[in-house]
Amino acid sequence: MTPVPPSSSKDAASVAPSAWSPDSWRGRVEAQRIEYPDAESVARSVAKLRSLPPLVTSWEIERLKSEIADAQEGKRFVLQGGDCAETLDDCTPGAITNKLKILMQMSLALVHGGRKPVVRIGRFAGQYAKPRSSPVETRTVGGVPVTLPSYFGDLVNGAAFTPESRRPDPHLLVRAYQHAAMTLNFIRALTEGGFADIHHPEYWDLSFMRHASLPADLRAQYEQMTRSLADGLRFMEVLGEARIEELTRVEFFTSHEGLSLLYESAQTRTVPRREGHYNLSTHLPWVGERTRQIDGAHVEYFRGIRNPVGIKIGPGTRAEDVRELVDVLNPTGERGKIVLITRLGAGKAGERLAAFVDALRDAASPVLWVCDPMHGNTVSTASGLKTRSFDAIRGELETTYDTLRSHGAHLGGIHVELTGEDVTECVGGATDITEETLHTNYASLCDPRLNYHQALELAFVLARRLSQDGAGGKK
Ligand code: PEP
Ligand code: MN
DSSP states (O other): OOOOOOOOOTTTTOOGGOOOOTTGGSSSTTTOOOOOOOOOHHHHHHHHHHHOOOOOHHHHOOOOHHHHHHHHHTTTTEEEOOOEEEEESSSSSHHEEEEEHHHHHHHHHHHHHOOOOOEEEEOOOOOOOOOOOSSSSEETTTEEEEEEEEOOTTTTTSSSHHHHHOOOOOOOHHHHHHHHHHHHHHHHHHHHHHTTTOOOHHHSSSSSGGGGGOHHHHHHHHHHHHHHHHHHHHHHHHOOOHHHHHHHHOOEEEEEEOOOOOHHHHHHEOOTSSSEEETOSSSSEEEEEOOOOTTSSHHHHHHOOOSSEEEETTOOOHHHHHHHHHHOOOOTTTTTTTEEEEEOOOTTTHHHHHHHHHHHHTTOOEEEEEOOOOOEEEOOOSSOEEEEEEHHHHHHHHHHHHHHHHTTOOEEEEEEBBBOOOOOOOOOOOBBBBBBGGGHHHHHSSOOOOOOOHHHHHHHHHHHHHHHTTTTSSO
């Protein structure tokens, strides 16, 4: 298939597709660009980042790509989840293990329902940069309106509403890298030490959430699932199944939005005995809804890396734009390369998805359809808190599942904002959090996340769907 060049713009004309380099994005218009006050200090931080070791390896990235290729064929299912915005303060053993636990428990439900391996991908170890709808925020302080730069995530500035904290600080590029490294180091130590294997009760029982009451029917279902999975594994062990090691080893991949091109490109490198450049700061970077302009800096950067890439697709996206993005980011039609993360809103998902599937029917590139049922369903309460309703989230997930199936495609994964903590940020679900009780433990600095119960409940909804469809929706 012929590679499709990015659509031309005045700037793009001077940058032919063949001229890609980790820094060729600098010639393009950069959405969400951060204006740092001190260019020299930025250059020093970027030079430091370039000199530091990578966080992940090309082998891991290629393994993830081949697992995504399996998922594109319906042989695996992807679970991607974590905070909207990771914070440096949240780099604690408790917060990290709670995130791993909820992802593991959700994946157990999905393995059980779909009868296929689940690829676990955290929104962690680098999810520190946030796109914002406005570059500034105005609050009333002491009766007067004060306008400061918005909070762009801990990679850029601080959340506290003071001029010092909100000033973009290039040292944070390095501090975020260091916290990503510490997070990943801990995750690797836990998983590679066998702590997180399926036999380890610590991860699979629900006692760590004793302080929060799990509805009895969910608890019973979960316990039954854990028992039957453990029985199955023991049975296979007795039979001496060769793949038992592989089946029980729990692996986590990392992902984050590739928003700060300074950060991403400083960690983008060639490696011995492989072709091309890898972004070695994460396994799966994704390009966000606000930065995926076809001739913009982000798409220019993303088209040259060897990693699998996610593309967020919102309800305003035209079907031909989806097609063009897929063609530009995967001109050779490589398997496992493109993950389309749709976030359309419960009301629009059906109609938009049908058009997208049609537009991609004869594309060279296979895609993995992943549903992000969070970002199209954000609303503000009367008191100004951002929230999402569990019913809308569930509705978008089910509509996405059904629409893909009825159009000859299949849902290959789910992308959720969640936390292992007992927060009150989304309304509804079996816990029945209401607008009135949202303030009880609203901890997110950015978007509202599913709490532990809601996340597990959503996994059960999906698991049931997968099991009803036998082969898990493979079509
Ligand atoms: C996000 O994933 O937190 C995000 C900002 O998503 P989107 O780009 O889809 O709005
Ligand atoms: Mn978000």
